[in-house]
Amino acid sequence: MLRRSIDDIKQVTVMEKLIKGFELFRKVTYPTKQRLFKKLASAQAPHTLVITCADSRVVPEYFTSSEPGQLFVVRNVGNIVPPYAQFVGGVSAAIEYAVVALGVKDIVICGHSDCGAMKATLDPKSVESMNAVSAWLRHAEIARHVLEENYKETDVRSRLRALTEENVIAQLDHLRTHPSVAARLAAGKIAIHGWIYDIETADIRLLDPETRRFVSLMPDIDDEGGEDSEGGGKGGNGAVSKSATRKAAESAKSAALGRVGSARSVAYAGGDL
Numbered sequence: 001m002l003r004r005s006i007d008d009i010k011q012v013t014v015m016e017k018l019i020k021g022f023e024l025f026r027k028v029t030y031p032t033k034q035r036l037f038k039k040l041a042s043a044q045a046p047h048t049l050v051i052t053c054a055d056s057r058v059v060p061e062y063f064t065s066s067e068p069g070q071l072f073v074v075r076n077v078g079n080i081v082p083p084y085a086q087f088v089g090g091v092s093a094a095i096e097y098a099v100v101a102l103g104v105k106d107i108v109i110c111g112h113s114d115c116g117a118m119k120a121t122l123d124p125k126s127v128e129s130m131n132a133v134s135a136w137l138r139h140a141e142i143a144r145h146v147l148e149e150n151y152k153e154t155d156v157r158s159r160l161r162a163l164t165e166e167n168v169i170a171q172l173d174h175l176r177t178h179p180s181v182a183a184r185l186a187a188g189k190i191a192i193h194g195w196i197y198d199i200e201t202a203d204i205r206l207l208d209p210e211t212r213r214f215v216s217l218m219p220d221i222d223d224e225g226g227e228d229s230e231g232g233g234k235g236g237n238g239a240v241s242k243s244a245t246r247k248a249a250e251s252a253k254s255a256a257l258g259r260v261g262s263a264r265s266v267a268y269a270g271g272d273l
């Protein structure tokens, strides 16, 4: 009974915090963005579909400084996209809606550091008692097989990093099986991107489609794991120098920006969004 009361009090406190947060938003943020909310009241035109993890530390609107109405975000355990033929559910419906109805021109699959879903994929026994989680994570098993057969890493941190990267690559492959995406990819009307967000350093690593390697957007960050992974992963050829890393980051960035195109940049400039 006492336990129950403590839990109740805790719950009230959390709810109070949320309500106070809303009141602050209503009082401070909302008045400065009324034009935006008026514009969004009857329509949305997001430019990008972001598929990322449900992890509470990964908030794409926050780390891309985006406003409401700009990103169509789908979050699930492990930023997974089930192959179209195997499983048509909420993720498939959201992809189809974003692509066909909203006409997004870019899709980002964003994994992240310290991902619980990836840890569970490395150690399936840890989620054995959770039937739904275990079943869902089977869509990431392909990444574990790639890891087991192609990587030399043995320490947990490097294995987790490599699995997180291979999972993003695998889910991009699954994304291509969705008819609405495949049709637009073939016509060059849509671009797909792989990202990994690092919670601690606030870095993003972009997938370079040419090399199938992830390249840091902030190469000056002292991230020992990055160079270990690039050097020791599949096909690695030793340590990568800082200047080479910076150069690779620039080329990955311009490859990503090149796909956006000037027409759309103009379309989104100057408005409230």
Ligand SMILES: [Zn+2]
Binding pocket: 053, 054, 055, 077, 078, 079, 112, 114, 115, 116, 117, 118
């Ligand atoms: Zn996660």
